[in-house]
Amino acid sequence: MNPAPTNENPFAGDSSGIQQRETAARWGLRIGSYVVVLITLAIMLHIFIKGAPVAFQSKWPFVNTKFLTELPATLHVIEDRQGNHIETDVNGSDAVKKKLGDNFRAEKTISYSGGGILGPIVGTALLVIVSVGVALFLGVACAIYLSEYARHGKFLETVRLAILNLAGVPSVVFGLFGLGAFVLTAPTFVDVPAERSVFSIPLGFTTLSFEGWDTCVLSGGFTLAFVILPVIITASEQCLQAVPQGFRETSMALGATRWQTIRYSVLPFATPGILTSSILGIARAAGETAPIMFTAALAFKDKLPWQKDLPPLPADASIFAHWEQSVERFLGIFTESVQALPYHIYTLAAKIPQNEYAERAQYGSVFVFLVLVASLAASSVMLRKRLRAKYRW
Structure with missing residues (x-):
């Protein structure tokens, strides 16, 4: 049934x-x-x-150029007897009070809340350039070795464990490391070693002294490089391993050496992914505060890094003397302390009494900071897309 x-x-x-x-x-x-x-x-x-x-502003050019092109300054807020508030700087304060005369009532000063943020923008850009450049070189080199040369074993496991531990170190510890390794101990060429020099090596024409670089762009950039190094190593290694093994075998079968294979058959196809790691590195390096507090950043500076005072040259100075001074001025950019947007925002939020003027400077700085980081990331994404379209498998 x-x-x-x-x-x-x-x-x-x-x-x-x-x-x-x-x-x-x-x-x-x-x-x-x-x-x-x-x-x-x-x-x-x-x-x-x-x-x-x-x-931004409602009038042409719609961008607050003063906020973006001036250095931070102390804001002077002058109040008259009718309760009106006039904002000015230290140079215009006396003129405004003199003009008000008996109508003057009170004056209030707010540190770092006037002027603009050109100094912090320039300092952040310099720190990011140095840190990403150093970290990309070391990170990609380490990733190539781990992916293409190193043999599986205890040594490789130890290196990968060290990378993981490095990624978990708090940023303030990196700041203390940078203070000891770069600010106080890094090697430099000098004529006469300083008293704080750990030791020095005479070289005849000069002396290699381990007395540090002081607080400067180089110290901060190298410290931030170690902060973002684990991200770049890990991402770059994964990108290298994602390239098909057949590319390597075909290249070496045609007689190419190991390095030629890596250079022409592996790296071009891994470059888009490596750029992704650089995006993460840029965002991390630009946003760190604790490491640069110990190694590079100042709360206030009235000059840009390239405005270093140098002795004037005589009227009959040669072209070589002018060229030498130009090189010295350029290299001096990296040996100067700078302002940085993260530290500037921290100073406004933690060290300045909170009021409407300080809050305005805080949020304006944060907004510009996010726009800059987003612009750098967008540029890297566009470059990555172009490379992906060029190198496809």
């Missing part, structure tokens, strides 16, 4: 408790992702609402 026909679909999904738990887990993960996106959008919207009016 044939069984009675049924309308149930034998291939239908399971509607039991397992399927219900699977659906609940999927929705839980989806909601968690939405919450992360909403929090990110809320933060960005809050910064845009507070900071955009500081960086």
